Amino acid sequence: MKYIFFALFMGFAAMSYGQNTLSGKVSDAQNQPLIGVSVYLPELHKGTVTDIEGQYEFNNIPTGKLQIVFSFIGFETQNLNVSVSQSPVNITMTESEHKLDEVVVSTGFNKLQSQNVMKVEHAGVKQMQQQGITSLAEGITTIPGVSQVSTGTSIGKPVIRGLSSNRILVYSQGVRLENQQFGDEHGLGLSDSGVESVEVIKGPASLLYGSDALGGVLYVNPEKFADANTVKADFGQRFYSNTLGSSTSLGVKGSTDNWKFSLRGGYNTHSDYETGDGDRVTNTRYNETDIKAGIGYNNQKMSSVFRYNYNRLDLGIPEEGIAEQSTSKNTEFPRQGIDNHIASLHNSFFFGKSSLDANIGYIFNDRSEFEDSNDAVLRMKLQTLNYDLKYHFPQFGKFEIIAGIQGMHQTNDNFGEEYLIPNAEVNDFGVFGTTNYTWNSNVIQAGIRYDNRHITSEANGIIGEEGSFAAIDRQFDSFNASLGYKTDLSPKWILRLNLASGFRAPNLAELTSNGVHEGTNRYEIGNANLNNEQNVQADLNLEFKGTHFEIFVNGFYNHIDNYIYTQPTGEVLEDNDVFAYTQDNAQLFGGEAGIHFHPHPLDWLHVESSFESVTGKKQNGDYLPLIPANNWNNTIRTEFNIKNWLKNGFARFNVSTTFDQDNVSGFETRSGGYTLFNAGFGGKVTFGKTAFEVSLNGNNLTDKTYIAHLSRLKVDGVPNIGRNVVLGVNFNI
Structure with a gap:
């Protein structure tokens, strides 16, 4: 074929x-x-x-x-x-002996990480899968400084240095992902099938991306097209012991000198997960269908790539905790059905010494919630059209300059009986310029940006009653800037220092909420007078790369004006405590540190250790909610070949220790620490003319019973997933 x-x-x-x-x-x-x-x-x-x-x-x-x-x-x-x-x-x-240095695309200048002013974490999805991940949201937590707010194994929201939801911007296929991310039970909604890698900017990136990049950016890179004049097809399968689940992926791609295409389909299905106590958590089962396609063309004057991604999620919503025991993969009520479409067109036009990137994206997110029948009580359709124009000026001496405009038009429409947020329209416009100046082993990068966001919404219901909304018409403006410096202190030492500001306009839920938020079991009241969140963050990165020893230290301080959060009013409505949105100044600080040791002559042996910590406080000294606990991660990894039948072999043993989280907000409970043991091995197996990649991983090998601090099931005392053995195989067809 x-x-x-x-x-x-x-x-x-x-x-x-x-x-x-x-x-x-x-x-x-x-x-x-x-x-x-x-x-x-x-x-x-x-x-x-x-x-x-x-x-x-x-x-x-x-x-x-x-x-x-x-x-x-x-x-x-x-x-x-x-x-x-x-x-x-x-x-x-x-x-x-160092790992491959990757090109970073999320910062605009397409530099190798070693050349980049900003410290950007890069993680390949293949390496994540070799650690037995069950989802892309779980995979990114293998990056120091990145965590997730989870609901079982099906829903995961990324957390970067203590910030999440609309404070983190996710890019997929080069366009911003919009999927109603304001909700606690609204997950990432991206499959790892057909994904090459993930880049993480841990800090304000509003200069490059505008509102909602206040806390950082997750930039998801799709798989590359096949090399010129080749066609490749592959089939992958993973099996999960804990959820009795499976993950299937089938893809084909090909290229000539000018044309290229790719097509991939994936399907994931999982039963309720099992805790370390041997109990299954009711209705944490889910099913996911994912289709990705791409076609590209290039000649002497231009390059154009069109990509499309359809993702269908059928999610059970756990409400009873540990109740009826079942291994069924058919979701029960209540459940969510989510259809997400992402279409993107990326064009590069070349004018000799300069070039223009002209990109457009369209996202259609159709989210339904079902309580006790297949008639959706809540259905929201979010449509987002965005554009991105960047002009790369001719290089002037040692200066590289990019100027651009970005914008977004978004509509939200309700079709169910219940409304979480009103029918609304959002329009963004931003203009920016950034420059990169290089001399010897030094680089300075600087930029400035202006943004405007206009939000209008429709009135609904009888004012004063649950589910009613007054019409709003608000505009939010912000100027932001960044300045970074990178230098090679010596051939082995690299220093990076960055100072940047960022902002986030309040979302519709914060401005308009008026009702029971089922995800938090409380009655929430919005505040139409909220202002922008505005922050300034300082980042310091120091790296040493010797022949057989590497070390990194990252430190940050993040000050946020007008941090938006909820606090109790003392009232009770609809049998739920009432919480109202308000604002206060806040600060977050901490960092990550790690070592990598691969001694000579045992170059096949790798010893890695990393530690991460973040503290978040409001101006009055109270702690912020949903701050991840400190974590210490240690791995021993080997690389080997066995004669002619096993190549690129690996084996790993990992010990991950999460410490007590006692620094909690007034409405959270503390969390105890725990240690998890994980192991895995695999490689490329060859028998005659048949070759395939295989991996076997065991996570939480001791079947530890524990509750992660950022688990949404923590309030009900429901533990996280127990032992999970994952077998993966991949064939080139």
């Missing part, structure tokens, strides 16, 4: 034009050719590998400056700015 796809795309290729060629040779320090080096052009979404002579070649590419990235396991990644006129571009790669 894959050859049919390839023949079709070769036909499309006949429509292309242009003969610009970029080629070269990749060698090691002994001038020996390196075979199988990955060579990638990020702006064109185009890649290839070196042949037996170390040669590579790209055809039909623009004449202007392009980034080209060379990466190969065991060698330092190289990122160069080149043009066709420089061809052939021959390079010599230097051996290194």
Whole structure:
């Protein structure tokens, strides 16, 4: 079947034009050719590998400056700015024991992480899956400084250094994800199927993304297209012992010199999860269907990529805790049904020494909640259209400059009996400029931005009664700026210092709520007079990368004016305590630190340890809610090959210790500490002409009974998931 796809795309290729060629040779320090080096052009979404002579070649590419990235396991990644006129571009790669240095796309300048002013965490989804994750939301918690507010295994909301919900902006396929993230029971809603990696900016990124990036950004990168003139197909399957669940993924992708395509389908299904006590938590079961597709085209003047993602979630909502025991995967009432569509079109136009990125995205989120029948009592349809224009000026000496505008038009419409938020319209407009100046081993990055958000909503119901809303018409404005400095103190030491401001306009729930919020079991009243949350954060990053030893230390201080939260009024309505939204200044501080030791001559052995901590307080000294507990994570990992039948083998043993969380807000309860033991191994197995990747992981091996501080089931005393053994296989077809 894959050859049919390839023949079709070769036909499309006949429509292309242009003969610009970029080629070269990749060698090691002994001038020996390196075979199988990955060579990638990020702006064109185009890649290839070196042949037996170390040669590579790209055809039909623009004449202007392009980034080209060379990466190969065991060698330092190289990122160069080149043009066709420089061809052939021959390079010599230097051996290194460090992990591959990845290109960071979330900060605009497409630099390698080692060249970037901002410290951006990069985690590959394949490596997450090798740790036995059950969802993408769980996978990102393997990154120091990132946690999740969870409802069982099905719903997870990312938390970056103590901030979550609308304070964290999620990007998928290059467009901002809008899925009613204001709700505690509204999860990430993204499948790990067809995802290449995740980048995390841990700090205000409003300069690049506008409102809602006050606490940071999760940037989800889709899988790359196939290398030029190849077609690939693969099938993956994972099985989970605890939930009796499975995860299936099937994909095909191909490329010519000009055209490229990808298609992937995934399906996840899980029963109620089992605690360490052997009890199943009723109605935590869920089913997920995910389809991703993409098509791209490039020539000498432009590159265009269209992607589409459909995600269907059928979620059980646990209300009874540990009640009826069942291994069924059919959700019971109450439950949620969520259909999410993401369509994005990314275009790059090349004008010799400059270029223009013109991107547009559309998201349709259809969320229904069912109480005791298949008639939705609550149904919200959120439609979001956003645009993003960035102009990359010709490089002026050592200056790189980007200027752009971004905007969003969003409508929310209700179709059920109950209203959580009113019918409303939101319009955003932002304009910004940022520059990157490099000299020797020093880099300065600075920028400024202005944003305007206009929110209007319709009146509903009889004012004073539950579910009624008064009409609002509010505008929110904000100027923000950032300044960062990166320097190599020595060939092995890197220092980064960043100072940035950010903002968040209040969301519809905070402005208009008037009713019982089932997720928190309280009556919430909004405040139409809320102001912007505005923050300033300072970040310090220090890294040491020796031949066999690495260390990093991150520290931050985040001051937030007008932090929005709820507090009790002393009243009771509808048999629930009444909480009203209000504002106060707040501060968060803490950081992460870690080491990585791989001793010579035992280069196959890796010892890793990291510690993370965050403290959040209001101006009056009270602690903020939903602040994750301190965590200490330790891993011993080995890499090996066994003759000719097992390659890229790995084995790991992990000990994760979460400490007591005694620093709680007045409406939370403290949480006790716990230690979890995890292990896994796997690799690429070859039998004759058959090859496949396999991994076996065991998480919470001792079947520990524990309750995470950020679990929404904590108030009912319901423990988290017990022992879970995950078997994964992946075949190239």
